[in-house]
Amino acid sequence: xxxxxxxxxxxxxxxxxxxxxxxxxxxxxxxxxxxxxxxxxxxxxxxxxxxxxxxxxxxxxxxxxxxxxxxxxxxxxxxxxxxxxxxxxxxxxxxxxxxxxxxxxxxxxxxxxxxxxxxxxxxxxxxxxxxxxxxxxxxxxxxxxxxxxxxxxxxxxxxxxxxxxxxxxxxxxxxxxxxxxxxxxxxxxxxxxxxxxxxxxxxxxxxxxxxxxxxxxxxxxxxxxxxxxxxxxxxxxxxxxxxxxxxxxxxxxxxxxxxxxxxxxxxxxxxxxxxxxxxxxxxxxxxxxxxxxxxxxxxxxxxxxxxxxxxxx
Ligand SMILES: Nc1ncnc2c1ncn2[C@@H]1O[C@H](COP(=O)(O)OP(=O)(O)O)[C@@H](O)[C@H]1O
Ligand SMILES: [Mg+2]
Numbered sequence: 274x275x276x277x278x279x280x281x282x283x284x285x286x287x288x289x290x291x292x293x294x295x296x297x298x299x300x301x302x303x304x305x306x307x308x309x310x311x312x313x314x315x316x317x318x319x320x321x322x323x324x325x326x327x328x329x330x331x332x333x334x335x336x337x338x339x340x341x342x343x344x345x346x347x348x349x350x351x352x353x354x355x356x357x358x359x360x361x362x363x364x365x366x367x368x369x370x371x372x373x374x375x376x377x378x379x380x381x382x383x384x385x386x387x388x389x390x391x392x393x394x395x396x397x398x399x400x401x402x403x404x405x406x407x408x409x410x411x412x413x414x415x416x417x418x419x420x421x422x423x424x425x426x427x428x429x430x431x432x433x434x435x436x437x438x439x440x441x442x443x444x445x446x447x448x449x450x451x452x453x454x455x456x457x458x459x460x461x462x463x464x465x466x467x468x469x470x471x472x473x474x475x476x477x478x479x480x481x482x483x484x485x486x487x488x489x490x491x492x493x494x495x496x497x498x499x500x501x502x503x504x505x506x507x508x509x510x511x512x513x514x515x516x517x518x519x520x521x522x523x524x525x526x527x528x529x530x531x532x533x534x535x536x537x538x539x540x541x542x543x544x545x546x547x548x549x550x551x552x553x554x555x556x557x558x559x560x561x562x563x564x565x566x567x568x569x570x571x572x573x574x575x576x577x578x579x580x581x582x583x584x585x586x
Contacts, residue, residue, distance in 0.1 A: 299347035314346035316466040323465035362449035375501035376508040383512030389442035390515035396470030413535030438472035474524040495581035530562035
């Protein structure tokens with residue numbers, strides 16, 4: 274057995290048996306973050322349910338669940354070796370920015386959301402709004418109010434809006450850290466502990482946030498990262514049939530700055546933006562667009578591009 278690294282919310286092990294290698298994941302009651310952060314271990318069952326649902330809905334989009342012990346809060350899934358299934362985050366951090374792959378991520382998320390929006394039984398099987406509040410809304414959108422008192426109103430409005438929507442089934446943690454690239458270059462989603470009936474805007478904004486933030490770390494790669502964000506948006510929006518795509522996009526354009534702020538002033542700041550110099554333009558940009566949201570993502574991306582160009586100069 275060897276521990277797999279990267280996560281803060283679970284014990285996760287690679288386990289080699291004769292002839293078969295698996296991955297065992299058990300949810301922790303107290304997360305490994307600097308600030309105290311507790312979450313119910315029943316989220317492991319939600320993860321198993323989501324992984325199975327996703328695999329049925331879009332073949333190959335999640336690892337196969339092999340066994341489960343719900344009382345222990347653990348699951349066994351197939352092990353996807355990094356030599357064949359590299360982590361998207363590892364590729365991005367190494368400077369390998371593949372725009373087409375980002376588009377496929379948007380496509381996969383869009384297909385999953387569309388399928389769940391068309392089948393009310395899918396979101397109904399994930400009544401996890403309380404967990405979603407504890408590990409997404411509070412840490413990313415409400416906690417930053419402590420350092421940004423003047424943003425109380427917009428952040429509460431966003432949080433309230435998210436809590437009030439259950440249009441589809443969302444993954445809840447669609448970050449490059451939880452996405453593998455299959456040998457055929459298809460996205461494989463991991464880590465569905467936050468899966469809930471919710472607002473599809475969340476998954477889209479959450480994933481785009483990581484692409485934007487990496488631009489702050491590597492302003493020279495800003496153009497490719499923004500092209501990735503644009504491809505992800507475009508290939509996602511193609512699937513939006515359950516509501517007016519422009520309405521969904523407006524929610525994403527409002528939520529995304531909130532999540533950007535959440536990754537510098539929230540409970541779980543992103544580890545690679547670890548100095549005031551790296552954080553301050555993110556904070557300023559997020560604050561500005563929380564106060565004066567734009568209606569669509571291309572405008573937001575354009576402004577972020579200009580900011581990155583000024584930092585790169
Ligand atoms: N089935 C798997 N096969 C191979 N690696 C995996 C698998 N599941 C997780 N990992 C690796 O372990 C890391 C942590 O797993 P994850 O499910 O994301 O846990 P956490 O909730 O702690 O973030 C992932 O980022 C990935 O690198
Ligand atoms: Mg993870």
